[in-house]
Amino acid sequence: MRLLALCLLLLGLAGVARAGDPADLVLTGAVVHTQDPARPKAGAIALRGGEVVGVAAEVDPAWVGPDTRTIDFRGDAVIVPGLWDAHGHLASLGAIGEVDLATTKSWREVVERIHDRATTTSGGGWIVGRGWDQNDWPVDEFSGGFPTHADLTRAVPDRPVLLTRIDGHAAVLNAAAMRLAGIGPDTKAPEGGAIVHGPDGAPTGLLVDAALGLVPEPGQTDDELEASLLEGARRCARAGLVGVHDAGVSPRTVELLESLAERDLLPLRVYAMLSDGPSLPGSLVDGPKVDLHGGLVTVRAVKLFVDGALGSRGAWLLAPYSDQPSTRGLPQLGQRDLDAKVLACALAGFQPCVHAIGDAGVRRALDAFATVDRALGGKLRKLRPRIEHAQVIASADLARFMREGVLASMQPTHATSDMPWAEARLGPERVRGAYAWRALRDGGNVLPLGSDFPVESERPMWGFHAAVTRLAADGTSPHGEGGWFPDQRLTREEALQGFTTWACYGAHQEQQGGVLAPGRCADVTVLGGDLLTVDAAKLRDLPVRMTIVGGRITWDSDEPDRR
Numbered sequence: 001m002r003l004l005a006l007c008l009l010l011l012g013l014a015g016v017a018r019a020g021d022p023a024d025l026v027l028t029g030a031v032v033h034t035q036d037p038a039r040p041k042a043g044a045i046a047l048r049g050g051e052v053v054g055v056a057a058e059v060d061p062a063w064v065g066p067d068t069r070t071i072d073f074r075g076d077a078v079i080v081p082g083l084w085d086a087h088g089h090l091a092s093l094g095a096i097g098e099v100d101l102a103t104t105k106s107w108r109e110v111v112e113r114i115h116d117r118a119t120t121t122s123g124g125g126w127i128v129g130r131g132w133d134q135n136d137w138p139v140d141e142f143s144g145g146f147p148t149h150a151d152l153t154r155a156v157p158d159r160p161v162l163l164t165r166i167d168g169h170a171a172v173l174n175a176a177a178m179r180l181a182g183i184g185p186d187t188k189a190p191e192g193g194a195i196v197h198g199p200d201g202a203p204t205g206l207l208v209d210a211a212l213g214l215v216p217e218p219g220q221t222d223d224e225l226e227a228s229l230l231e232g233a234r235r236c237a238r239a240g241l242v243g244v245h246d247a248g249v250s251p252r253t254v255e256l257l258e259s260l261a262e263r264d265l266l267p268l269r270v271y272a273m274l275s276d277g278p279s280l281p282g283s284l285v286d287g288p289k290v291d292l293h294g295g296l297v298t299v300r301a302v303k304l305f306v307d308g309a310l311g312s313r314g315a316w317l318l319a320p321y322s323d324q325p326s327t328r329g330l331p332q333l334g335q336r337d338l339d340a341k342v343l344a345c346a347l348a349g350f351q352p353c354v355h356a357i358g359d360a361g362v363r364r365a366l367d368a369f370a371t372v373d374r375a376l377g378g379k380l381r382k383l384r385p386r387i388e389h390a391q392v393i394a395s396a397d398l399a400r401f402m403r404e405g406v407l408a409s410m411q412p413t414h415a416t417s418d419m420p421w422a423e424a425r426l427g428p429e430r431v432r433g434a435y436a437w438r439a440l441r442d443g444g445n446v447l448p449l450g451s452d453f454p455v456e457s458e459r460p461m462w463g464f465h466a467a468v469t470r471l472a473a474d475g476t477s478p479h480g481e482g483g484w485f486p487d488q489r490l491t492r493e494e495a496l497q498g499f500t501t502w503a504c505y506g507a508h509q510e511q512q513g514g515v516l517a518p519g520r521c522a523d524v525t526v527l528g529g530d531l532l533t534v535d536a537a538k539l540r541d542l543p544v545r546m547t548i549v550g551g552r553i554t555w556d557s558d559e560p561d562r563r
Protein backbone atom coordinates (compact mmCIF):
# COMPACT_ATOMS: atom_id res chain seq x y z
CA MET A 1 0.00 0.00 0.00
CA ARG A 2 2.80 2.34 0.96
CA LEU A 3 4.62 1.33 -2.25
CA LEU A 4 1.54 2.19 -4.30
CA ALA A 5 1.30 5.58 -2.64
CA LEU A 6 4.98 6.21 -3.37
CA CYS A 7 4.50 5.26 -7.02
CA LEU A 8 1.54 7.61 -7.32
CA LEU A 9 3.54 10.38 -5.70
CA LEU A 10 6.46 9.82 -8.10
CA LEU A 11 4.10 9.78 -11.09
CA GLY A 12 2.64 13.04 -9.87
CA LEU A 13 6.10 14.56 -9.46
CA ALA A 14 7.10 13.41 -12.95
CA GLY A 15 4.16 15.40 -14.28
CA VAL A 16 2.50 12.49 -16.08
CA ALA A 17 -0.46 13.88 -17.99
CA ARG A 18 -3.98 12.89 -17.05
CA ALA A 19 -6.84 12.40 -19.49
CA GLY A 20 -8.57 15.70 -20.06
CA ASP A 21 -5.45 17.83 -19.47
CA PRO A 22 -4.84 20.46 -22.14
CA ALA A 23 -2.26 19.74 -24.81
CA ASP A 24 1.30 21.11 -24.95
CA LEU A 25 1.11 21.69 -28.67
CA VAL A 26 -1.83 21.90 -31.10
CA LEU A 27 -1.34 21.87 -34.87
CA THR A 28 -4.19 23.10 -37.03
CA GLY A 29 -4.98 24.66 -40.40
CA ALA A 30 -3.52 21.68 -42.26
CA VAL A 31 -4.57 18.50 -44.01
CA VAL A 32 -3.56 15.62 -41.74
CA HIS A 33 -2.94 12.22 -43.32
CA THR A 34 -3.04 10.06 -40.19
CA GLN A 35 -2.54 6.54 -41.66
CA ASP A 36 -5.09 5.50 -39.05
CA PRO A 37 -7.72 3.40 -40.86
CA ALA A 38 -10.33 4.55 -38.32
CA ARG A 39 -9.76 8.20 -39.29
CA PRO A 40 -7.49 8.58 -42.31
CA LYS A 41 -7.93 12.35 -42.64
CA ALA A 42 -8.16 15.15 -40.08
CA GLY A 43 -7.58 18.87 -39.75
CA ALA A 44 -5.98 19.26 -36.33
CA ILE A 45 -3.93 17.25 -33.84
CA ALA A 46 -3.00 17.69 -30.21
CA LEU A 47 0.29 16.56 -28.63
CA ARG A 48 1.10 16.19 -24.96
CA GLY A 49 3.91 14.59 -22.99
CA GLY A 50 5.45 13.03 -26.08
CA GLU A 51 2.21 11.48 -27.30
CA VAL A 52 -0.60 12.26 -29.68
CA VAL A 53 -3.64 12.94 -27.49
CA GLY A 54 -6.19 14.26 -29.99
CA VAL A 55 -7.02 13.97 -33.69
CA ALA A 56 -10.06 15.77 -35.06
CA ALA A 57 -11.47 17.78 -37.97
CA GLU A 58 -11.04 20.96 -35.94
CA VAL A 59 -9.38 22.04 -32.71
CA ASP A 60 -11.27 20.72 -29.70
CA PRO A 61 -11.54 23.57 -27.14
CA ALA A 62 -10.68 21.07 -24.40
CA TRP A 63 -7.18 20.72 -25.94
CA VAL A 64 -6.33 24.34 -25.29
CA GLY A 65 -5.21 25.54 -21.86
CA PRO A 66 -3.22 28.57 -20.70
CA ASP A 67 0.13 26.90 -21.51
CA THR A 68 -0.86 25.34 -24.82
CA ARG A 69 1.02 26.48 -27.91
CA THR A 70 -1.19 26.47 -31.01
CA ILE A 71 0.32 26.61 -34.49
CA ASP A 72 -2.12 27.46 -37.28
CA PHE A 73 -0.72 26.63 -40.72
CA ARG A 74 -3.61 28.53 -42.38
CA GLY A 75 -4.38 25.90 -44.97
CA ASP A 76 -0.84 25.87 -46.31
CA ALA A 77 0.53 22.61 -44.93
CA VAL A 78 0.13 18.85 -44.94
CA ILE A 79 0.83 16.84 -41.81
CA VAL A 80 1.97 13.23 -42.01
CA PRO A 81 3.23 10.79 -39.39
CA GLY A 82 6.94 11.48 -38.82
CA LEU A 83 9.09 10.19 -41.68
CA TRP A 84 11.80 7.59 -41.07
CA ASP A 85 14.85 6.52 -43.03
CA ALA A 86 15.26 2.76 -42.64
CA HIS A 87 18.92 2.71 -43.71
CA GLY A 88 21.41 5.55 -43.32
CA HIS A 89 24.76 6.43 -41.77
CA LEU A 90 24.56 9.42 -39.44
CA ALA A 91 28.25 9.95 -38.70
CA SER A 92 29.20 9.69 -42.38
CA LEU A 93 26.46 12.16 -43.28
CA GLY A 94 27.79 14.66 -40.75
CA ALA A 95 31.42 13.76 -41.53
CA ILE A 96 33.14 16.70 -39.89
CA GLY A 97 36.54 17.12 -41.46
CA GLU A 98 36.03 14.94 -44.55
CA VAL A 99 36.32 16.42 -48.01
CA ASP A 100 32.99 16.07 -49.79
CA LEU A 101 33.62 14.68 -53.27
CA ALA A 102 29.99 13.88 -54.15
CA THR A 103 29.62 16.72 -56.64
CA THR A 104 32.94 16.29 -58.46
CA LYS A 105 32.66 16.00 -62.21
CA SER A 106 36.15 14.65 -62.94
CA TRP A 107 39.11 12.97 -61.28
CA ARG A 108 41.09 16.13 -61.97
CA GLU A 109 38.59 18.04 -59.80
CA VAL A 110 38.93 15.44 -57.03
CA VAL A 111 42.70 15.85 -57.03
CA GLU A 112 42.40 19.65 -56.97
CA ARG A 113 40.09 19.58 -53.94
CA ILE A 114 42.42 17.25 -52.06
CA HIS A 115 45.42 19.39 -52.96
CA ASP A 116 43.53 22.46 -51.63
CA ARG A 117 42.81 20.66 -48.37
CA ALA A 118 46.47 19.65 -48.01
CA THR A 119 47.65 23.23 -48.49
CA THR A 120 45.06 24.77 -46.16
CA THR A 121 45.54 22.36 -43.24
CA SER A 122 48.66 21.77 -41.25
CA GLY A 123 50.14 18.65 -39.72
CA GLY A 124 50.91 15.35 -41.32
CA GLY A 125 47.61 13.60 -40.56
CA TRP A 126 45.27 11.79 -42.87
CA ILE A 127 43.22 13.56 -45.48
CA VAL A 128 39.94 11.75 -45.92
CA GLY A 129 37.46 12.32 -48.72
CA ARG A 130 34.26 10.63 -49.70
CA GLY A 131 31.66 10.52 -52.40
CA TRP A 132 33.45 10.23 -55.78
CA ASP A 133 31.71 8.28 -58.51
CA GLN A 134 33.59 7.51 -61.72
CA ASN A 135 30.24 7.23 -63.51
CA ASP A 136 30.00 11.04 -63.22
CA TRP A 137 33.34 11.63 -64.96
CA PRO A 138 34.16 12.06 -68.66
CA VAL A 139 34.41 8.62 -70.27
CA ASP A 140 37.92 9.28 -71.58
CA GLU A 141 39.24 9.74 -68.03
CA PHE A 142 40.58 6.22 -67.25
CA SER A 143 38.55 4.98 -70.29
CA GLY A 144 35.44 4.84 -68.12
CA GLY A 145 37.25 2.70 -65.52
CA PHE A 146 38.55 3.47 -62.05
CA PRO A 147 41.08 6.15 -61.07
CA THR A 148 44.70 5.45 -60.21
CA HIS A 149 46.85 7.09 -57.56
CA ALA A 150 49.58 8.76 -59.67
CA ASP A 151 48.09 12.30 -59.86
CA LEU A 152 46.97 12.11 -56.24
CA THR A 153 50.43 11.07 -55.07
CA ARG A 154 51.99 13.93 -57.06
CA ALA A 155 49.52 16.42 -55.53
CA VAL A 156 49.96 15.17 -51.96
CA PRO A 157 53.24 13.27 -51.64
CA ASP A 158 53.82 13.53 -47.88
CA ARG A 159 50.48 12.86 -46.16
CA PRO A 160 48.25 9.79 -46.36
CA VAL A 161 45.08 10.29 -48.41
CA LEU A 162 42.04 7.98 -48.41
CA LEU A 163 39.22 8.73 -50.86
CA THR A 164 36.18 6.51 -50.50
CA ARG A 165 33.78 5.92 -53.39
CA ILE A 166 30.19 7.12 -53.06
CA ASP A 167 28.97 3.61 -52.15
CA GLY A 168 31.64 3.09 -49.45
CA HIS A 169 32.74 -0.15 -51.13
CA ALA A 170 35.92 1.06 -52.86
CA ALA A 171 38.61 3.65 -52.18
CA VAL A 172 41.70 5.21 -53.76
CA LEU A 173 44.84 5.66 -51.65
CA ASN A 174 47.87 7.77 -52.46
CA ALA A 175 51.36 6.29 -52.12
CA ALA A 176 51.81 7.48 -48.52
CA ALA A 177 48.56 5.80 -47.48
CA MET A 178 49.51 2.59 -49.29
CA ARG A 179 52.79 2.55 -47.35
CA LEU A 180 50.91 2.90 -44.04
CA ALA A 181 48.50 0.15 -45.09
CA GLY A 182 51.47 -2.07 -46.01
CA ILE A 183 50.35 -2.43 -49.63
CA GLY A 184 53.06 -3.26 -52.18
CA PRO A 185 53.27 -5.16 -55.49
CA ASP A 186 53.12 -8.53 -53.71
CA THR A 187 50.41 -7.83 -51.15
CA LYS A 188 47.62 -10.38 -51.36
CA ALA A 189 44.06 -9.12 -51.00
CA PRO A 190 42.10 -10.62 -48.11
CA GLU A 191 39.20 -12.91 -48.98
CA GLY A 192 36.25 -10.89 -50.24
CA GLY A 193 38.45 -7.98 -51.32
CA ALA A 194 40.52 -6.80 -54.26
CA ILE A 195 43.75 -4.81 -54.61
CA VAL A 196 43.72 -3.57 -58.19
CA HIS A 197 47.03 -3.78 -60.07
CA GLY A 198 48.08 -1.89 -63.21
CA PRO A 199 49.69 -3.38 -66.33
CA ASP A 200 53.12 -2.94 -64.68
CA GLY A 201 52.03 -5.12 -61.75
CA ALA A 202 52.09 -2.24 -59.25
CA PRO A 203 48.98 -1.53 -57.19
CA THR A 204 46.95 1.34 -58.71
CA GLY A 205 45.82 2.57 -55.28
CA LEU A 206 42.27 1.23 -55.73
CA LEU A 207 41.01 -1.12 -53.02
CA VAL A 208 37.63 -2.87 -53.11
CA ASP A 209 35.50 -4.22 -50.26
CA ALA A 210 37.41 -6.41 -47.74
CA ALA A 211 40.76 -4.94 -48.88
CA LEU A 212 39.66 -1.65 -47.28
CA GLY A 213 40.24 -3.42 -43.97
CA LEU A 214 43.99 -3.13 -44.64
CA VAL A 215 43.83 0.64 -44.19
CA PRO A 216 44.42 1.77 -40.60
CA GLU A 217 41.32 3.71 -39.54
CA PRO A 218 42.03 7.43 -39.74
CA GLY A 219 41.38 8.32 -36.12
CA GLN A 220 38.51 10.57 -35.11
CA THR A 221 38.45 11.86 -31.55
CA ASP A 222 35.30 11.43 -29.46
CA ASP A 223 34.60 15.13 -29.94
CA GLU A 224 34.93 14.89 -33.71
CA LEU A 225 32.74 11.79 -33.88
CA GLU A 226 30.11 13.39 -31.67
CA ALA A 227 30.14 16.51 -33.84
CA SER A 228 29.71 14.36 -36.95
CA LEU A 229 26.76 12.49 -35.41
CA LEU A 230 25.11 15.71 -34.36
CA GLU A 231 25.59 17.38 -37.73
CA GLY A 232 24.19 14.27 -39.49
CA ALA A 233 21.21 14.18 -37.14
CA ARG A 234 20.49 17.89 -37.66
CA ARG A 235 20.57 17.47 -41.42
CA CYS A 236 18.07 14.63 -41.06
CA ALA A 237 15.73 16.72 -38.89
CA ARG A 238 15.91 19.50 -41.48
CA ALA A 239 14.94 16.96 -44.14
CA GLY A 240 11.81 16.05 -42.16
CA LEU A 241 13.08 12.82 -40.61
CA VAL A 242 12.02 11.86 -37.08
CA GLY A 243 14.07 8.67 -37.00
CA VAL A 244 16.88 6.79 -38.68
CA HIS A 245 18.03 3.19 -38.72
CA ASP A 246 21.80 3.71 -38.46
CA ALA A 247 23.22 0.82 -40.46
CA GLY A 248 26.48 -0.02 -38.70
CA VAL A 249 27.68 1.64 -35.52
CA SER A 250 30.47 0.93 -33.03
CA PRO A 251 29.96 0.66 -29.25
CA ARG A 252 31.70 4.06 -29.01
CA THR A 253 29.09 5.58 -31.34
CA VAL A 254 26.28 4.08 -29.23
CA GLU A 255 27.80 5.69 -26.14
CA LEU A 256 27.99 9.07 -27.85
CA LEU A 257 24.41 8.79 -29.13
CA GLU A 258 23.22 7.98 -25.63
CA SER A 259 25.16 10.89 -24.22
CA LEU A 260 23.64 13.26 -26.80
CA ALA A 261 20.14 11.94 -26.00
CA GLU A 262 20.75 12.31 -22.27
CA ARG A 263 21.68 15.96 -22.77
CA ASP A 264 18.55 16.58 -24.92
CA LEU A 265 20.75 17.28 -27.93
CA LEU A 266 19.73 14.41 -30.21
CA PRO A 267 17.06 15.72 -32.61
CA LEU A 268 15.78 12.33 -33.81
CA ARG A 269 15.28 8.70 -32.88
CA VAL A 270 18.07 6.28 -33.74
CA TYR A 271 17.55 2.58 -34.25
CA ALA A 272 21.14 1.37 -34.26
CA MET A 273 22.56 -1.68 -35.99
CA LEU A 274 25.85 -2.73 -34.39
CA SER A 275 28.74 -3.26 -36.80
CA ASP A 276 30.28 -6.68 -37.16
CA GLY A 277 33.81 -6.78 -35.71
CA PRO A 278 35.91 -7.68 -32.69
CA SER A 279 33.60 -5.78 -30.30
CA LEU A 280 30.40 -7.51 -31.45
CA PRO A 281 30.48 -10.62 -29.23
CA GLY A 282 30.80 -8.42 -26.13
CA SER A 283 27.88 -6.24 -27.22
CA LEU A 284 25.75 -9.34 -27.86
CA VAL A 285 26.42 -10.54 -24.33
CA ASP A 286 25.20 -7.19 -23.00
CA GLY A 287 21.92 -7.77 -24.85
CA PRO A 288 19.58 -5.36 -26.64
CA LYS A 289 18.92 -1.85 -25.31
CA VAL A 290 15.38 -0.81 -26.13
CA ASP A 291 13.83 2.68 -25.93
CA LEU A 292 16.58 4.43 -23.99
CA HIS A 293 16.12 8.11 -23.13
CA GLY A 294 12.45 8.44 -23.95
CA GLY A 295 12.68 6.12 -26.94
CA LEU A 296 15.44 8.11 -28.65
CA VAL A 297 17.98 5.30 -28.81
CA THR A 298 17.40 1.59 -29.40
CA VAL A 299 20.14 -0.98 -30.04
CA ARG A 300 18.79 -4.38 -31.00
CA ALA A 301 20.08 -5.05 -34.51
CA VAL A 302 23.35 -6.14 -36.10
CA LYS A 303 24.67 -5.24 -39.54
CA LEU A 304 26.43 -8.00 -41.47
CA PHE A 305 27.89 -7.93 -44.99
CA VAL A 306 27.52 -10.75 -47.47
CA ASP A 307 28.80 -8.87 -50.54
CA GLY A 308 29.73 -5.42 -51.90
CA ALA A 309 28.08 -2.95 -54.29
CA LEU A 310 27.04 -3.12 -57.93
CA GLY A 311 28.89 0.05 -59.00
CA SER A 312 32.31 -1.33 -57.98
CA ARG A 313 31.35 -4.89 -59.10
CA GLY A 314 31.56 -6.18 -55.55
CA ALA A 315 27.93 -7.30 -55.50
CA TRP A 316 27.99 -11.08 -55.69
CA LEU A 317 26.06 -12.51 -58.65
CA LEU A 318 24.89 -16.03 -59.53
CA ALA A 319 26.27 -15.57 -63.08
CA PRO A 320 29.16 -13.37 -64.32
CA TYR A 321 28.82 -9.61 -64.73
CA SER A 322 27.50 -8.84 -68.21
CA ASP A 323 30.12 -6.10 -68.68
CA GLN A 324 33.03 -8.03 -67.13
CA PRO A 325 32.57 -11.77 -67.62
CA SER A 326 35.72 -12.60 -65.64
CA THR A 327 33.99 -11.83 -62.33
CA ARG A 328 30.85 -12.62 -60.35
CA GLY A 329 31.71 -10.15 -57.57
CA LEU A 330 33.18 -10.46 -54.10
CA PRO A 331 31.41 -12.58 -51.47
CA GLN A 332 32.37 -11.36 -47.99
CA LEU A 333 31.24 -14.29 -45.85
CA GLY A 334 30.97 -18.02 -46.52
CA GLN A 335 27.65 -19.72 -45.84
CA ARG A 336 28.79 -21.36 -42.61
CA ASP A 337 30.30 -18.15 -41.25
CA LEU A 338 27.14 -16.21 -42.06
CA ASP A 339 24.92 -18.92 -40.53
CA ALA A 340 27.00 -18.79 -37.34
CA LYS A 341 26.82 -15.00 -37.10
CA VAL A 342 23.06 -14.94 -37.71
CA LEU A 343 22.62 -17.64 -35.07
CA ALA A 344 24.69 -15.69 -32.53
CA CYS A 345 22.57 -12.57 -33.15
CA ALA A 346 19.31 -14.48 -32.82
CA LEU A 347 20.34 -16.24 -29.62
CA ALA A 348 21.18 -12.86 -28.08
CA GLY A 349 17.84 -11.39 -29.17
CA PHE A 350 19.26 -9.14 -31.92
CA GLN A 351 17.74 -8.64 -35.36
CA PRO A 352 20.19 -9.58 -38.11
CA CYS A 353 20.35 -7.04 -40.98
CA VAL A 354 22.42 -8.46 -43.82
CA HIS A 355 23.76 -6.23 -46.57
CA ALA A 356 23.19 -8.18 -49.81
CA ILE A 357 23.04 -6.58 -53.26
CA GLY A 358 23.76 -9.30 -55.85
CA ASP A 359 21.37 -12.20 -56.44
CA ALA A 360 23.93 -14.69 -55.06
CA GLY A 361 24.38 -12.53 -51.95
CA VAL A 362 20.62 -12.29 -51.44
CA ARG A 363 20.27 -16.06 -51.77
CA ARG A 364 23.07 -16.66 -49.26
CA ALA A 365 21.35 -14.36 -46.75
CA LEU A 366 17.97 -16.06 -47.32
CA ASP A 367 19.61 -19.47 -46.87
CA ALA A 368 21.26 -18.39 -43.62
CA PHE A 369 17.97 -17.06 -42.25
CA ALA A 370 16.15 -20.26 -43.25
CA THR A 371 18.76 -22.49 -41.61
CA VAL A 372 18.78 -20.55 -38.36
CA ASP A 373 15.00 -20.17 -38.22
CA ARG A 374 14.62 -23.92 -38.59
CA ALA A 375 17.25 -24.58 -35.92
CA LEU A 376 15.51 -22.23 -33.49
CA GLY A 377 11.98 -23.45 -34.17
CA GLY A 378 10.76 -20.17 -35.70
CA LYS A 379 12.44 -17.79 -33.25
CA LEU A 380 14.43 -15.96 -35.90
CA ARG A 381 11.45 -14.76 -37.91
CA LYS A 382 10.03 -13.16 -34.78
CA LEU A 383 13.13 -10.94 -34.80
CA ARG A 384 12.20 -9.84 -38.38
CA PRO A 385 15.50 -10.59 -40.14
CA ARG A 386 16.28 -8.04 -42.84
CA ILE A 387 18.17 -7.95 -46.09
CA GLU A 388 19.59 -4.48 -46.61
CA HIS A 389 19.34 -3.27 -50.24
CA ALA A 390 18.19 -6.59 -51.83
CA GLN A 391 18.89 -4.93 -55.15
CA VAL A 392 19.11 -7.96 -57.44
CA ILE A 393 16.83 -10.88 -56.64
CA ALA A 394 16.65 -14.12 -58.66
CA SER A 395 13.02 -14.73 -59.67
CA ALA A 396 13.10 -18.08 -57.85
CA ASP A 397 13.87 -16.24 -54.60
CA LEU A 398 11.21 -13.51 -54.73
CA ALA A 399 8.51 -15.49 -52.94
CA ARG A 400 10.92 -16.52 -50.18
CA PHE A 401 10.86 -13.09 -48.54
CA MET A 402 7.19 -13.34 -47.59
CA ARG A 403 7.20 -17.07 -46.97
CA GLU A 404 10.24 -17.00 -44.72
CA GLY A 405 9.43 -13.77 -42.88
CA VAL A 406 12.37 -11.76 -44.25
CA LEU A 407 12.14 -7.98 -44.72
CA ALA A 408 13.58 -6.29 -47.82
CA SER A 409 14.96 -2.93 -46.65
CA MET A 410 15.23 -0.93 -49.88
CA GLN A 411 16.36 2.49 -51.09
CA PRO A 412 14.37 3.92 -54.01
CA THR A 413 17.03 6.48 -55.01
CA HIS A 414 19.56 3.69 -55.57
CA ALA A 415 17.43 2.60 -58.53
CA THR A 416 17.32 6.06 -60.09
CA SER A 417 21.04 6.68 -59.43
CA ASP A 418 22.05 3.28 -60.81
CA MET A 419 19.68 3.15 -63.78
CA PRO A 420 22.13 4.68 -66.31
CA TRP A 421 24.55 1.74 -65.91
CA ALA A 422 22.80 -1.08 -63.99
CA GLU A 423 21.64 -2.83 -67.16
CA ALA A 424 25.23 -2.93 -68.48
CA ARG A 425 26.32 -4.73 -65.29
CA LEU A 426 23.37 -7.13 -65.26
CA GLY A 427 22.19 -7.58 -68.86
CA PRO A 428 18.61 -7.27 -70.16
CA GLU A 429 17.17 -10.30 -68.36
CA ARG A 430 18.64 -10.03 -64.86
CA VAL A 431 17.91 -6.33 -64.64
CA ARG A 432 14.19 -7.16 -64.51
CA GLY A 433 14.70 -8.64 -61.04
CA ALA A 434 16.57 -5.52 -59.89
CA TYR A 435 15.05 -2.88 -57.58
CA ALA A 436 11.87 -4.95 -57.89
CA TRP A 437 9.67 -3.13 -55.41
CA ARG A 438 6.37 -3.93 -57.10
CA ALA A 439 7.17 -7.63 -57.41
CA LEU A 440 7.94 -7.77 -53.67
CA ARG A 441 4.88 -5.70 -52.81
CA ASP A 442 2.61 -7.93 -54.87
CA GLY A 443 4.00 -10.85 -52.90
CA GLY A 444 2.59 -9.19 -49.75
CA ASN A 445 5.84 -7.81 -48.36
CA VAL A 446 6.14 -4.58 -46.42
CA LEU A 447 9.14 -2.55 -47.58
CA PRO A 448 11.03 -0.42 -45.03
CA LEU A 449 12.35 2.38 -47.27
CA GLY A 450 15.43 4.51 -46.80
CA SER A 451 18.20 6.31 -48.65
CA ASP A 452 21.54 4.85 -47.53
CA PHE A 453 22.66 8.45 -46.91
CA PRO A 454 25.30 9.79 -47.55
CA VAL A 455 25.45 7.44 -50.54
CA GLU A 456 22.23 9.19 -51.61
CA SER A 457 20.63 12.36 -50.27
CA GLU A 458 19.03 12.07 -46.84
CA ARG A 459 15.94 13.92 -48.12
CA PRO A 460 13.04 11.45 -47.91
CA MET A 461 11.04 13.28 -50.56
CA TRP A 462 13.74 12.40 -53.09
CA GLY A 463 13.23 8.74 -52.22
CA PHE A 464 9.47 9.20 -52.35
CA HIS A 465 9.77 10.72 -55.84
CA ALA A 466 12.02 7.89 -57.05
CA ALA A 467 9.68 5.27 -55.58
CA VAL A 468 6.59 6.55 -57.35
CA THR A 469 8.16 7.65 -60.68
CA ARG A 470 11.39 5.63 -61.30
CA LEU A 471 12.62 8.89 -62.87
CA ALA A 472 15.76 10.94 -62.28
CA ALA A 473 15.53 14.41 -60.77
CA ASP A 474 15.13 15.96 -64.22
CA GLY A 475 12.21 13.66 -65.09
CA THR A 476 14.20 11.42 -67.44
CA SER A 477 15.15 7.73 -67.44
CA PRO A 478 16.99 5.37 -69.80
CA HIS A 479 13.52 4.26 -70.93
CA GLY A 480 12.23 7.79 -71.46
CA GLU A 481 9.65 9.78 -69.63
CA GLY A 482 7.60 6.77 -68.57
CA GLY A 483 10.33 5.83 -66.07
CA TRP A 484 12.82 2.99 -65.81
CA PHE A 485 10.82 -0.27 -65.65
CA PRO A 486 7.76 1.70 -64.52
CA ASP A 487 5.86 -1.51 -63.74
CA GLN A 488 7.99 -1.67 -60.56
CA ARG A 489 6.79 1.72 -59.23
CA LEU A 490 5.08 2.00 -55.87
CA THR A 491 1.89 3.99 -55.32
CA ARG A 492 2.16 7.18 -53.30
CA GLU A 493 0.28 5.58 -50.40
CA GLU A 494 2.75 2.68 -50.43
CA ALA A 495 5.75 5.00 -50.58
CA LEU A 496 4.42 6.95 -47.61
CA GLN A 497 4.00 3.71 -45.70
CA GLY A 498 7.54 2.73 -46.67
CA PHE A 499 8.93 5.85 -44.98
CA THR A 500 6.58 5.56 -41.97
CA THR A 501 4.75 2.42 -40.85
CA TRP A 502 6.87 -0.05 -42.76
CA ALA A 503 10.13 1.54 -41.63
CA CYS A 504 8.79 1.39 -38.06
CA TYR A 505 7.82 -2.26 -38.58
CA GLY A 506 11.42 -2.92 -39.63
CA ALA A 507 12.47 -1.68 -36.17
CA HIS A 508 9.70 -3.38 -34.15
CA GLN A 509 8.25 0.09 -33.53
CA GLU A 510 5.00 -0.03 -35.49
CA GLN A 511 3.01 0.28 -32.26
CA GLN A 512 4.71 3.60 -31.47
CA GLY A 513 5.30 5.39 -34.78
CA GLY A 514 3.93 5.58 -38.31
CA VAL A 515 0.36 6.54 -37.36
CA LEU A 516 -1.16 9.69 -35.89
CA ALA A 517 -3.73 8.49 -33.36
CA PRO A 518 -4.16 8.96 -29.62
CA GLY A 519 -1.50 7.06 -27.68
CA ARG A 520 1.03 7.10 -30.53
CA CYS A 521 4.36 8.94 -30.42
CA ALA A 522 4.11 12.67 -31.07
CA ASP A 523 6.34 12.31 -34.16
CA VAL A 524 5.20 14.55 -36.98
CA THR A 525 6.44 15.85 -40.32
CA VAL A 526 4.82 18.98 -41.75
CA LEU A 527 5.21 19.54 -45.49
CA GLY A 528 4.37 22.55 -47.61
CA GLY A 529 2.23 20.55 -50.03
CA ASP A 530 0.34 17.30 -50.38
CA LEU A 531 2.68 14.45 -51.25
CA LEU A 532 -0.31 12.26 -52.14
CA THR A 533 -1.73 14.60 -54.79
CA VAL A 534 0.85 17.20 -55.90
CA ASP A 535 2.29 17.07 -59.42
CA ALA A 536 5.08 14.44 -59.45
CA ALA A 537 7.60 17.00 -60.73
CA LYS A 538 7.11 18.99 -57.51
CA LEU A 539 7.60 16.10 -55.06
CA ARG A 540 11.35 16.41 -54.57
CA ASP A 541 11.16 20.07 -53.68
CA LEU A 542 8.19 19.97 -51.31
CA PRO A 543 9.38 22.16 -48.45
CA VAL A 544 9.71 20.64 -45.00
CA ARG A 545 8.03 23.18 -42.73
CA MET A 546 8.39 21.44 -39.41
CA THR A 547 9.71 18.25 -37.83
CA ILE A 548 8.52 17.14 -34.38
CA VAL A 549 9.98 14.27 -32.36
CA GLY A 550 8.26 13.18 -29.17
CA GLY A 551 6.39 16.50 -29.09
CA ARG A 552 9.60 18.55 -29.41
CA ILE A 553 10.11 20.72 -32.49
CA THR A 554 13.42 19.66 -34.03
CA TRP A 555 13.14 21.71 -37.23
CA ASP A 556 11.06 24.78 -38.02
CA SER A 557 11.55 26.43 -41.41
CA ASP A 558 10.38 29.74 -39.92
CA GLU A 559 13.21 29.56 -37.37
CA PRO A 560 15.99 27.77 -39.24
CA ASP A 561 18.69 28.80 -36.78
CA ARG A 562 16.94 27.52 -33.68
CA ARG A 563 18.56 24.38 -32.31
Ligand SMILES: [Zn+2]
Nearest residue numbers: 087088247452
Ligand atom coordinates in the same frame (compact mmCIF):
# COMPACT_ATOMS: atom_id res chain seq x y z
ZN1 LIG B 1 24.55 1.52 -46.05
